[in-house]
Amino acid sequence: MQTLQQISGEPVDPAMIVDVGRIARLPDNFPRLWSTVEQLYKLLKIELDETIVNDAYRFQHIKSRTGSRIYSAGDRCDAIFIVYAGFLKTSWVDKYGNEKILEFPMKGDVVGFDGIDLKQFRNTLVALSDIELIVVPVDFFHSNSSHAYGFRRRIMELMSNALVAGQKIEYMMGTLPAEARVAKFLLSISQKFRAMGFSDKSFHLRMTREDIGSYLGLTLETVSRTLSGFSRCGLIRVDQKFIEIVDSDGLKMLRRLPSLKR
Amino acid sequence: MQTLQQISGEPVDPAMIVDVGRIARLPDNFPRLWSTVEQLYKLLKIELDETIVNDAYRFQHIKSRTGSRIYSAGDRCDAIFIVYAGFLKTSWVDKYGNEKILEFPMKGDVVGFDGIDLKQFRNTLVALSDIELIVVPVDFFHSNSSHAYGFRRRIMELMSNALVAGQKIEYMMGTLPAEARVAKFLLSISQKFRAMGFSDKSFHLRMTREDIGSYLGLTLETVSRTLSGFSRCGLIRVDQKFIEIVDSDGLKMLRRLPSLKR
DNA sequence: CGCAGACTTGACAACCCTCAATTATTGTGG
DNA sequence: CCACAATAATTGAGGGTTGTCAAGTCTGCG
Numbered sequence A, B: 001m002q003t004l005q006q007i008s009g010e011p012v013d014p015a016m017i018v019d020v021g022r023i024a025r026l027p028d029n030f031p032r033l034w035s036t037v038e039q040l041y042k043l044l045k046i047e048l049d050e051t052i053v054n055d056a057y058r059f060q061h062i063k064s065r066t067g068s069r070i071y072s073a074g075d076r077c078d079a080i081f082i083v084y085a086g087f088l089k090t091s092w093v094d095k096y097g098n099e100k101i102l103e104f105p106m107k108g109d110v111v112g113f114d115g116i117d118l119k120q121f122r123n124t125l126v127a128l129s130d131i132e133l134i135v136v137p138v139d140f141f142h143s144n145s146s147h148a149y150g151f152r153r154r155i156m157e158l159m160s161n162a163l164v165a166g167q168k169i170e171y172m173m174g175t176l177p178a179e180a181r182v183a184k185f186l187l188s189i190s191q192k193f194r195a196m197g198f199s200d201k202s203f204h205l206r207m208t209r210e211d212i213g214s215y216l217g218l219t220l221e222t223v224s225r226t227l228s229g230f231s232r233c234g235l236i237r238v239d240q241k242f243i244e245i246v247d248s249d250g251l252k253m254l255r256r257l258p259s260l261k262r
Numbered sequence C: 001c002g003c004a005g006a007c008t009t010g011a012c013a014a015c016c017c018t019c020a021a022t023t024a025t026t027g028t029g030g
Numbered sequence D: 001c002c003a004c005a006a007t008a009a010t011t012g013a014g015g016g017t018t019g020t021c022a023a024g025t026c027t028g029c030g
Helices: A004-008 A014-023 A037-043 A138-142 A146-175 A178-195 A209-216 A220-232 A248-254 B004-008 B014-023 B037-043 B138-142 B146-175 B178-195 B209-216 B220-232 B248-254
Strands: A034-036 A058-064 A069-071 A079-085 A088-093 A099-103 A124-127 A131-137 A202-204 A236-239 A242-245 B034-036 B058-064 B069-071 B079-085 B088-093 B099-103 B124-127 B131-137 B202-204 B236-239 B242-245
Touching: A034 A037, A037 A079, A037 A131, A037 A146, A088 B146, A099 A209, A099 B146, A131 A138, A138 A146, A146 A178, A146 B088, A146 B099, A146 B146, A178 A202, A178 A209, A178 A220, A178 A242, A178 A248, A209 A220, A220 A236, B034 B037, B037 B079, B037 B131, B037 B146, B099 B209, B131 B138, B138 B146, B146 B178, B178 B202, B178 B209, B178 B220, B178 B242, B178 B248, B209 B220, B220 B236
Parallel strands: none
Antiparallel strands: A034 A058, A058 A131, A069 A124, A079 A131, A088 A099, A088 A124, A202 A242, A236 A242, B034 B058, B058 B131, B069 B124, B079 B131, B088 B099, B088 B124, B202 B242, B236 B242
8 A cells, every 4th residue: 555655755753654544545635634733843943842832723734646736826825834745846927827936845844925925825836746734824823822922933034044045046047057056956955855864865856857947947958958967977867857966066066167068 | 415315315204304404414323213113014004003003112213324234144133124215235145255136125125034034144235325224123023012913914924025026036037038137127116116106217226237237137238238229229218327218018018028139 | 637437339159048859758548 | 468648858950148358438536
């Protein structure tokens, strides 16, 4: 039987595997698990205090299949989401239908900041694997109750951080050549995998070349060519979506070097 | 005598002009004015209630001269700022010294979101004209007192909005040709001037071509050439930093058209 | 008046996009 | 289980947009 662990490659708390396996047979979007405030605080690395540990509030989880759309621009935003397992992409579609990939959220990332302003989502959230999300109602962190204080503060920190991260992407798209962008992309993916306890040397990308290109401001052909170039130089190995980083120092060098000829 | 109004081109509440004029002779960074919570709420368009109107809390103002640096990366972040008058730029400098212009804050804009995460600013804030800022201590909006509730909520909305705005810049830098970027830039500046009650047809840019180029991911030469091209086509008139928009519909068209030949 | 900084304009080359063909992979139905 | 279609990825050729380098003009300021 296929469990969520096998589907997404996520390490799951042993105590939960049985549950995850059992509930995998239930229909999509059926609530399966509920997290405590304490679990939420731990996932987001927020300092705990005693009142939090005993809080009775519970957060609903939702599960969804590869390729499913969690929300689209214009959808009402009552809640934001924390990725519990799996891989996703967020994108923005302009009025002519052009899509721009914005982020690739993974475990522990918070998704939905784009909906807070107008109480409507502005972007689109799509699952790149089978996923599990924790639902945090907007009312929860606007409330004055004590359990929301640390969470709210952390959310503001994460928004601030997301803002700065976006500014780095702007810089990258404005000034760096294609090779430096792809190298930075690989290194940042690698680092996220390490942070989640996976190998940072070999992994497989869940997104297509087109998604990567859109994210980096390049065409899919340029992404493909650049990866092939890296492979030819012995920096990485590539086999379709599987990537092995051979020389991470070499990739780091690339970020500021003028160019790399074959 | 030169008042702040003349320096920055800002409309100032008549009751304040005398004060502004008088204090202009005081040394830089000397606190001159204090805003009430009510004034702050009005500036940020937050809904008022009675407890706010009578709140005794006061926000300090700071004034600074053209070219002065308000904060730099690494500076401790105890407060964020609301632009009361004048024009500024924010930028991010990477470890090799390359600067990327991020925003051009104007009256009513909130500056300093980049410092909330680590309690240290990550960017640099520089005055493009003589300016006046309202200082809002971070502790103010983290507090549980009633006057902070609406403000905090609004700040989260503004951060959400800033995040989405940054994503649109990413899209622009990744896909649009130089002409479309410059056209969008002019239109957005024009709109901000209109929102402040100034002419949206003719204005003068406070930033250099290099700043614009950095903001849009172009070189200063490309910006200059593109502006000259617009001028040749009768879309705008250009005289150094003075811009007159002749055909704003023409500029709007440019945003999705393939190219514009001379 | 002279200087420094900002802006304009030109020539050329490089990088990357567009178009196109081929191969690999995944999913579907007989 | 295999054939077939659809999607994804690779690779090549050619051209266009924009960056680089360079020279010259304009503006403001001491």
